[in-house]
Amino acid sequence: MARFATRVTSIESSPTVRLGNLVAEMRARGEEVLSLSVGEPDFPTPAHIVQAAKEALDAGLTKYTPSLGIRELREAVARKSKEENGIPATADDVLVSPTKHTLYLACMALLESGDEAILPDPGWVSYEPMVRLAGATPVAVRAADDEGFVPTPDAVAEAITPKTKVLVLNSPSNPAGSVIPRRTMEGLADLARDHDLVVVSDEIYERILYDGEHVSPAALDGMFDRTVTVNGFSKTYSMTGWRLGWAVAPKPILREMGKVQEHTVTCATSFAQKAGVAALQGPQEPVEAMVREFRARRDLICAELSKIDRADCFRPGGAFYAFPRLDVPTDSATLSERLLKEAKVAVTPGRAFGAAGEGHLRLSYAASRETIVEAVRRLGELVAGM
Ligand SMILES: Cc1ncc(COP(=O)(O)O)c(C=O)c1O
Incomplete structure (x- = not known):
């Protein structure tokens, strides 16, 4: 047994x-x-994206790629992050992997037994298990109806202990579709700086936005060095089955995440990465x-x-x-x-x-x-x- x-x-x-x-x-x-x-x-999935994958297959792009992703895609992600999000990223700060897996890589790289990670409650179903798989303790911060489904700086401040290492944010959010306003994001960033936390910012619904503005914490003053920005193709480009996303993180964090990637999936699917380039650079x-x-x-x-x-x-x-x-x-x-x-x-x-x-x-x-x-x-x- x-x-x-x-x-x-x-x-x-x-x-x-x-x-x-x-x-x-x-x-x-x-x-x-x-x-x-x-x-x-x-x-x-838009036809021009599918076409790019077909062409990549025909061109023989069917082998391993560099573990962090093909250069062309890492550059496209860096450009997008800079232009659309104000994140001062270069291609060297980008890791390509399925979105869910980039979150897992971040947990594995940053968390261990004895650490605490603050999560929004309600929040996406996989944050808590991922924190547990990394051996750490999830700490739920109420972000319910009365707070507009947003974790307030006051509620987060109350949950911070000397063991807190990571603050997970998700805007627009799953399950409520809430959007973290700029003032709130700035308050949360202040807490991260004051308490030396890493923010893991899940921005996968970034483009599916109806009201308000999307604020990337990595774009706020002094936050790039302590933020892992996670995003992907699944929702924006209707590419859930392609299993493709990315993380933007400062090099010391990216290096550790990259090691876990090398020893788990090696790299993201080769021809899907070409489709990712077409998605970011093609018609929107x-x-x-x-x-x-x-x-x-x-x-x-x-x-x-x-x-x-x-x-x-x-x-x-x-x-x-x-x-x-x-x-x-x-x-x-x-x-x-x-x-x-x-x-x-x-x-x-x-x-x-x-x-x-x-x-x-x-x-x-x-x-x-x-x-x-x-x-x-x-x-x-x-x-x-x-
Ligand atoms: C909030 C959130 N983050 C991450 C993911 C994972 O996305 P992917 O399917 O691209 O791995 C999802 C998918 O449902 C999600 O809702």
Whole structure:
């Protein structure tokens, strides 16, 4: 009988990935399920990006690349970071890897037993397990309805101890679609400087923004040297299956992350990296069209949810999730289970994103307008009968 490391037995499998698998199984059995559970755009990868990958394959780019990524892509990422985000990066500060894996590399490089990492609660489902896999202790900071789903400098200050090493930020956020305002970001940066913390800034929803401005902490005064900026192609360019993203970090941090990359995945997929260059340097109209559609759906889902008396929905400023609070006499896991079984609608229970997510459901509006309207109608019908 195999005995397993507590490192893995102490974490749960990803609730969002599990739910996606369950929906796929139900559909394979012939059941019709409306899914508002997936975290990927329902648009094809733009044709010019696919074409760049095909050309790379035909040109024989099918072998290992340098571990940190091909020079052309690292340069394109550095240019984008400088021009769009104000981050003073050069190509030497860029590591290419699947986005999720860059976050894991950052955790492995920065954290160990005895360290604490501050995470937003509610927050993306993988931050906590990654911190635990690195042997460190996650510390949840409440960033719930009353704070506009943003970790306030006061709440973070209260959570800092001599063991705190990393502060994870995510704007626009998953699950609430909240956007950290500049003043708040400056307050958080002050804390990072005062307490010698490294900020891991997950900016994967950066371009899917409807209200407010996107602020990269690495662009703030003196912050570049203590920030790992994580971003990727999955959401902006509808490239979830390509497994491609990047981290921008000062060289000492990047060097340590690079060692873990060398000993785990070696490098990102060769021809996908060429597609990444085409994505960053090619026409951005497909992104703009997708974001226009997401904005219309954001307005639609908020309007539909407002028809449910027992739902109270924060208006998301970015990403493609709504995170309503439901006033029902049951927890979010039971509610989402009943919704799936009785109404054939898949959503993610708010509790999956942390204790402060309880009472909420996450509805992804990366789905057609008809699906959104019908799914929210069924949700309203279910909660009206509870
Ligand atoms: C907040 C956040 N960070 C990172 C990721 C990982 O992205 P990728 O699929 O590109 O690895 C996701 C994906 O859902 C996400 O929602």
